[in-house]
Amino acid sequence: MPVEASNHAADIDALFFFITDVSVILFLLITVVSVAFLWLYRRKGKALFTSPISHNNRLEITWTIIPTILVFVVFFWGFRSYLDMQVIETDAMEIKVTGKKWFWAFDYPNGVNSVNELVVPEGKPLKFLISSEDVLHSFYIPAFRAKMDAVPNRYSVIGTRPTKQGTFDIFCTEYCGKSHSEMIGKVRVVSTTEYNKWLEEAESGGNVSPAEFGAKLYVSKACATCHSVDGSANTGPTWKGIYGTKHKMADGKEVIVDENYLRQSMLEPNANVVAGYQPVMPTYQGILKDKQIDALIAYIKSLK
Numbered sequence: 001m002p003v004e005a006s007n008h009a010a011d012i013d014a015l016f017f018f019i020t021d022v023s024v025i026l027f028l029l030i031t032v033v034s035v036a037f038l039w040l041y042r043r044k045g046k047a048l049f050t051s052p053i054s055h056n057n058r059l060e061i062t063w064t065i066i067p068t069i070l071v072f073v074v075f076f077w078g079f080r081s082y083l084d085m086q087v088i089e090t091d092a093m094e095i096k097v098t099g100k101k102w103f104w105a106f107d108y109p110n111g112v113n114s115v116n117e118l119v120v121p122e123g124k125p126l127k128f129l130i131s132s133e134d135v136l137h138s139f140y141i142p143a144f145r146a147k148m149d150a151v152p153n154r155y156s157v158i159g160t161r162p163t164k165q166g167t168f169d170i171f172c173t174e175y176c177g178k179s180h181s182e183m184i185g186k187v188r189v190v191s192t193t194e195y196n197k198w199l200e201e202a203e204s205g206g207n208v209s210p211a212e213f214g215a216k217l218y219v220s221k222a223c224a225t226c227h228s229v230d231g232s233a234n235t236g237p238t239w240k241g242i243y244g245t246k247h248k249m250a251d252g253k254e255v256i257v258d259e260n261y262l263r264q265s266m267l268e269p270n271a272n273v274v275a276g277y278q279p280v281m282p283t284y285q286g287i288l289k290d291k292q293i294d295a296l297i298a299y300i301k302s303l304k
């Protein structure tokens with residue numbers, strides 16, 4: 001089992017082990033009794049037959065009632081655990097979770113956002129407001145024992161509270177296309193002071209040059225899943241040495257790769273689609289702040 005890092009992880013695990021234990025016990029019991037009866041009541045000689053018993057009411061009622069009770073226990077236990085995850089504590093911090101082909105975007109209450117990296121303070125009640133911008137995805141944090149579909153045009157909710165500091169996996173568990181398996185992220189549960197520090201740096205990059213900040217954003221905003229910086233083609237074109245060159249678009253026109261073109265490529269990727277590529281780049285409108293766009297442009301310019 002992954003570590004238990006949220007308030008309801010222990011409850012979900014207990015239910016899981018209850019179901020497993022009951023299944024194992026019943027399986028063993030039924031198998032042992034079946035094999036024993038096969039042996040005990042085999043035909044022993046030509047003239048001997050087993051007694052003509054057709055049924056036994058007491059036995060049948062017993063083995064109907066006991067499993068029925070078990071099924072009800074599992075149902076109510078599971079239903080209560082599910083409802084627990086839908087209950088939002090009054091002082092919960094709301095984080096918007098958006099699935100896109102193929103990354104997770106997180107919006108924090110004070111306007112900061114991050115991609116594929118979710119940072120939350122330990123012990124703070126959270127409300128994940130989950131949706132999708134394109135197809136069905138499913139937001140899953142195994143260590144929190146929390147999973148919920150991300151459905152386009154609709155919100156779903158998880159209420160949870162991280163109880164352990166550390167870095168844990170985020171997966172998409174709904175097959176959503178070519179790079180579904182790369183739609184992975186990390187949740188970092190940190191102390192409140194560290195969280196506040198992170199919020200500040202996420203906004204401005206801290207004390208690094210624009211190109212260095214851009215290099216960080218290249219990874220943290222998931223550009224790296226589709227763009228290489230070493231000249232090799234991926235889902236998207238490489239960034240190596242593109243600044244100042246002429247690029248042919250799918251509609252035949254030629255465009256000079258300058259600051260304005262780079263900016264537009266991030267905010268309206270479908271306005272100019274590079275020849276030979278599919279128009280699959282998601283828009284970063286609302287995700288990248290001006291300062292971050294500037295940093296990414298500086299980084300692309302630095303890749304000679």
Ligand SMILES: [Cu+2]
Pocket residue numbers: 099136137138172173174175176180183
């Ligand atoms: Cu997905």
